[in-house]
Amino acid sequence: MNYLHQTEPSLDEQIDELEQEILKIDSRLASHIPSTLWISDLHGEGERFKSILRGRFGLIYQTCREVLHQSISDQRIRHLVQIIRKQSYTRSDQDEFSVHEIIGLLTQVIKFKMDHVEYEAEKAILPEYRQYILKLIAGEEIPGDLLKVERVARALVLNLCHTLKHVLLDRILVLGDIWDRGPQPDQIIRILSSRQYAPFVDIVLG
Numbered sequence: 001m002n003y004l005h006q007t008e009p010s011l012d013e014q015i016d017e018l019e020q021e022i023l024k025i026d027s028r029l030a031s032h033i034p035s036t037l038w039i040s041d042l043h044g045e046g047e048r049f050k051s052i053l054r055g056r057f058g059l060i061y062q063t064c065r066e067v068l069h070q071s072i073s074d075q076r077i078r079h080l081v082q083i084i085r086k087q088s089y090t091r092s093d094q095d096e097f098s099v100h101e102i103i104g105l106l107t108q109v110i111k112f113k114m115d116h117v118e119y120e121a122e123k124a125i126l127p128e129y130r131q132y133i134l135k136l137i138a139g140e141e142i143p144g145d146l147l148k149v150e151r152v153a154r155a156l157v158l159n160l161c162h163t164l165k166h167v168l169l170d171r172i173l174v175l176g177d178i179w180d181r182g183p184q185p186d187q188i189i190r191i192l193s194s195r196q197y198a199p200f201v202d203i204v205l206g
Helices: 011-030 046-055 058-068 074-086 091-096 099-116 127-137 150-168 185-192
Strands: 035-040 169-175 201-204
Touching: 035 046, 046 185, 058 074, 058 099, 058 150, 074 091, 074 099, 074 150, 099 127, 099 150, 127 150, 150 169
Parallel strands: 035 169, 169 201
Antiparallel strands: none
């Protein structure tokens, strides 16, 4: 009768496996850490809450500058950040950034962040333009005729801005009382439960 024996890995194989694990750990430690915005004890102060949300946009400038500083000037980076912040791409913005250029720049920053963080892309992308944004992130082209339609091109840019903001800020964690004292708890709840923010919000009531 023949018996099958499982041989133990050799010392060299064990060392090789250990080296691979160390490299994986080192890679994750060197990667960009997803960002969480902590907000505590809002007490119904809607204006303070909106001010805190606006304050996170320094992170957008820092990341855009890190990725794009060799491609465009600091002045143009600041202009790009304003477009992202406002999610508004007007005719005057088109004088500075053509549709093709701004789509390329936004995709570059999104891809940089997603390459360095374990991130589910679909979570940050609104469904209307998800298939096109996923194509861009994957390095594929989208039909040129699509971008000739101004309404579609502008909507794609705004969806990329939305995606970028949520890729940069992974979670919003709200701690403590929302309803106490202040006059605008309904405004806070409305913002947190909106389609734009709801997938990224955790609330721990105090």
